Amino acid sequence: MDSIIEYYTGFGEREWTRLDREPLEYIINFHYINHYLPKKGHILDNGAGPGKYSIALAQKGYQVTLTDLTPKLVSIAEEKAIEHGVIDLFEGFFVENAQDLSRFNDEVFDASLMLGPLYHLQNEDERVNAVSELFRVTKKEGLVFVAFRSRSNHSMLSLFNPQHWKPNDNMDAINVFNSTGTFNHSDEGRFTGAYFFNIDDIKPFMESHGFETVDLIGSTNIGTLLNQEQLNYWIDKGEQEYSKLIDFFIKMAKDPYLLGVSSHLLYIGRRK
DSSP: OHHHHHHHHHHTHHHHHHHHHSHHHHHHHHHHHHHHSOSSOEEEEETOTTOHHHHHHHHTTOEEEEEESOHHHHHHHHHHHHHTTOGGGEEEEEEOOTTOOTTSOTTOEEEEEESSGGGGOOSHHHHHHHHHHHHHHEEEEEEEEEEEEBHHHHHHHHHHOGGGSTTOSSHHHHHHHHHHOEEOOSSTTSSOOEEOBOHHHHHHHHHTTTEEEEEEEESSGGGGGOOHHHHHHHHHTOHHHHHHHHHHHHHHTTOGGGGGGOSEEEEEEEEO
16 A cells, blocks of 8 residues: 555656546546436545546536545645536545545445556455445445456557566566466556456456446557557547547447457446
């Protein structure tokens, strides 16, 4: 936990702008969150970081409660809510560990987001604790939106850019990672340790902890494969053509055969 807090304290404002610099994940996630959410209600954004999704939900009129492990990110989120004029729609900003939401009573949220914590928890018991708490605080029949990282995608990235993903710069390390899903960057100051799921394990994991699967989305899907030069080709063709590209990615996000390509995945489930 300390390493996660240290990393995101330093990352701070850059975590807010990350989804502007790399917008595909946010655009696709929010499209499907918006599609499935009830028209109104009280939403928990658990592990919300600086509140990118929370602010957007408040702007649509939802009541929002925000939690995150890192005090700096919670502080930034509150500042952003004030800056965007939606502070009155927030029920609170809390520094909380996703594994312990005892601040909240059972079944208080109409829907819950957990778009970061799960892939920072490398221990199975920690992941179970986080998902169990999400189940407890979400109302019966309420929807949950949970982010996962793809093991096959990270193996692919390790092959593409081995020097960028040390210690996955040799086949023995990549094979170990592909077997365990556990990754700890060997370059100081890089992304905190993480756990990457096999695609086929995501639905059974969530369903074994009380959720009914509604959908599984590839948040970046084949857009992951485009480098900046390739993406610029479509951007340079104009706003209308670029909009069509984004619509194509949104559609392809539901293709089950492409899920393993995506860097991030969005599980959508209903609490039984």
